[in-house]
Amino acid sequence: MRIINRFNIKSKLSILFIVLCCSVFIFGYIIIDISENSKGRLKAVYLQSQDVSLLQENIITPLYKLREKTQSLVMAPNKKLRVKIQYDLNLLIKELEKSFSNFHIEDEQTINLWDKYKKVIKRTNYYLQRGFEEGAYINVTTKGKDQFEFLINHLLNLQSELLNKAKTSYSNAVEESKLLIIEIIIYLLIILFFSIIIGWLISNSIITSMDVVQRGLNEFFEYLNYKKDKAQKIVIHSNDEFSQMAQSINQNFENVELNIKKNEELIKNATKVLQSIKSGNLGMRLTTNTNSKALNELKIMINNMIDNLEYKIQNEIDKRLEQEQILIQQSKLAAMGEMIGNIAHQWRQPLSQISAIHMNMLATYEFNEFTEEYLNEKIEEADMLTSYMTQTISDFQNFFNPEEKKQIFSVKEACNKACFIVKSALNYHNIELTLNVLDDEKVNGYQNEYSQVILNILSNAKDILLEREIKNPKIQIEIKSGEDYNILKIEDNAGGVDEDILDKIFEPYFTTHHKTQGTGIGLYMSKNIIEREMNGFINVKNTEVGACFTIKVPQ
Secondary structure, eight states: OHHHHTSOHHHHHHHHHHHHHHHHHHHHHHHHHHHHHHHHHHHHHHHHHHHHHHHIIIIIHHHHHHHHHHHHHHHOSSHHHHHHHHHHHHHHHHHHHHHHHHTTOOOHHHHHHHHHHHHHHHHHHHHHHTTOHHHHHHIIIIIIHHHHHHHHHHHHHHHHHHHHHHHHHHHHHHHHHHHHHHHHHHHHHHHHHHHHHHHHHHHHHHHHHHHHHHHHHHHHHHHHTTSOSSOOOOOOOSSSHHHHHHHHHHHHHHHHHHHHHHHHHHHHHHHHHHHHHHTTOOOOOOOOOOSOHHHHHHHHHHHHHHHHHHHHHHHHHHHHHHHHHHHHHHHHHHHHHHHHHHHHHHHHHHHHHHHHHHHHHHHHHHTTOOOHHHHHHHHHHHHHHHHHHHHHHHHHHHHHSOOSSOEEEEHHHHHHHHHHHHHHHHHHTTOEEEEEESOOOEEEEOHHHHHHHHHHHHHHHHHHHHHTTOSSOEEEEEEEEOSSEEEEEEEEOSOOOOGGGTTTTTSTTOOSSOTTTOOSOHHHHHHIIIIIISSOEEEEEEOSSSEEEEEEEEO
16 A cells, blocks of 8 residues: 555556556457357347248238238128229238248248138139129138138248247247356456456545545535635645645635635625615615626626616617607507598498489479478488488597407407498498308407407408409408417408518518508507407418418407
8 A cells, every 4th residue: 555655646547547448358358259159149039030020010910901801892882992902902912922932931831821812812803703792702701711710820830830949049048148147247256356456456545635635625615605614724644646736725725715705795795786776776886896807897897787777778768658659659640541531431422322412402493393391301311311421430439449448349249340441442442341250259358459450451451452453352251269269360362471571561660562551550550459458369371362360369
């Protein structure tokens, strides 16, 4: 042991490495020699077991399928099905012929039994081709059944023989492997004995020094984790590198202790500052200095961050509020423009009727047929038309009034309100609008805002149908219910959205129209209403004929 202590750690580890390499080389050589001897035995067992598996997979199992196909051929209800079964039957026979050939079955009895079974199948086909279905059925259930059982039983006996051979080979290999294991263990114990003796002498010297250093470091780490008030110095009575390491560690212990105290003070102050920021107070600053450059930089960074954070937060809030107000205002103006256009379409017919009443009254007066009864009748007709126009204005006002609280409403009813607003414009442009209600579940949300989303999508569909001059323009609406969501789909036949912009159409200020025709905020506001206000989803995809918008809101 004293001789080993004279060497340094590098020399000790070199000696230990050489001993280990020699041990591994000798043991590896013995293992390779033994494994080569057992490889042939294992290969024989594998080939025999593989023959059993191939016989089952390629011959016996397909024969059962062939038997089922033959019975299905006889029981087939029509000629068309029988032709298909016959085709599958022929394929199975070809595969079995190939399997018998590849398996190298030299047993003449097996080949004869297979040939007889094929003849039975051919006789069955012969009966079926001549319409003698009863003869085919009797042939399959009697002679065919017997011949199939003879063939299967013979193949099972052949498989059993192969399996017995494989079991015998496997048992022999197991017995030999037990002897090999004992032989390997003996060699291993001899090598381990000498390796352990040499390794213990070398490692014990190293481990002793390592243990002293580890205990000293553990005490220091306990000090760092506030489990001890002071760390003890490391003392090693040897001449190796661990002794030099211990001296270096002891020199740094005192410096670390001093630095830790300063850093702890700064960290405590930083924690207080961050807690004050979290509570909304931006008035505290860090003032303590340490010898750590990183912590000093952190102190400066935190102070600068606090100086700029309040200004940036307020500035960002102001910008966001301003942008939101602009978007809301533009959305209101766009909705107002749509509303005026739809009112114009709603009023066109009653205004024409009122004009016709005036012309009729003038003609009646000129022909001296103007009476008090006639005047009252025309005044009543005009009053009815003006009442309808007044009701239209009220309906539009109620439609665009925002709702302050959520309420339970019918999706079908909300959809009908939107369709009423835009129906006259669609009829004017000969655009067909269909509504298919599969399920009308109630949802919780803002009915007017939901109707405005539908109106916005319908208006966009109308614009693109007119812009592309689609023949027989159509818009289809479908309402149905899923497990958790009510689903509304709006599909047009305008050819769809360009794939390059499909993912951008819900972004603010994005529009495919000319700048004088749209602001690009309608779909953005629609997405906000559905996803932010009603916790739903809205998306768009292209179909074979056009674009399909899907709106999902919780039921």
